Amino acid sequence: MKIPLILDIRGNSLDDGPGIRTVVFFKGCPLSCSWCHNPESKKTTAELSFDESECAGCDACIGMCEKKALSRKIIGFVDRKKCSLCFRCTEVCPSGALSRMGREVPVEEIMATIFRDMPFYRNSGGGVTLSGGEPTLFMDFASQILQQCKKKKIHTLIETCGHFEWGQFEKKILPWIDMVYYDIKIMDSALHKRYCGLSNEKILNNFENLAALSLKRKINLLARTPLVPDITDTPENLQAIARYLSALGISSASLLPYNPMWKKKIMKFGINDEINAPDNESWMETIHIDKCKSIFAQYGISV
Ligand code: SF4
Ligand code: SF4
Structure with a gap:
């Protein structure tokens, strides 16, 4: 069985999902969405995080690192090239x-x-949510929990x-699951590949199976569609998604407001890749969620 790394198990x-829930966050995702607000969940391997705002400046870590990977002179x-991920500094x-x-x-x-x-579940109609990252990367492990x-x-x-893989999902996940929150981000496959790292054919095929x-x-x-300015929230993309859902007989969906938290988070992991997503927090205010909702409404989809 493929054993996942778990980022967090968060109660309350x-x-x-409905009610009060316990959420298990798996580490690792096959996609690499440029706007991902959980960048720590992208890799399947453990990572060292440094949060400058929490640092007390004691320098206890610097002297004990055998790889000499810690220094105030380093941005x-x-x-990250020297660090061997021994995690002794965290101790x-x-x-x-x-x-x-x-x-x-x-x-x-x-x-x-x-x-x-x-x-808490009993009193609120809640339960357990498997999240990530991508829990289906670890079907057997997820199946045991479910x-x-x-x-x-x-x-x-x-x-x-x-x-x-649909066959694996059908056998190991589907019999034990009540509800699926399913991301439909970009309908154009080439754009999906550009912004999420992979094309969307498999994602849409699996969605159609679940829709049936x-x-x-x-x-x-x-x-669910995250509203990422100028990437997913364009009228063309939202119309294409709404049309697609409507053709499948889906009558409700969810639009997720843009979350620019990723910018602060990637600094903790030393990720310096060029990120192809907006980082200005004012996007939060400029998104016209009502306008986006009205596009879905034109196709009979309530949000
Ligand atoms: S051990 Fe290092 S990272 Fe932790 S508070 Fe001290 S200087 Fe900061
Ligand atoms: S994880 Fe190990 S190698 Fe990396 S900085 Fe900490 S002590 Fe040094």
């Missing part, structure tokens, strides 16, 4: 400014957290980018 979430503090850091992103967590430990939170949840009648939801099941009321499916 109100943003990741971002960590020389001496008193403030948590240096931290390890991603750790192996046994299914039993995850289930213990989930079972502890069960009273199966144990279903034994206890816990509501289960998976958030997915849709880039997975949702029409038969075998699964609860919600298509």
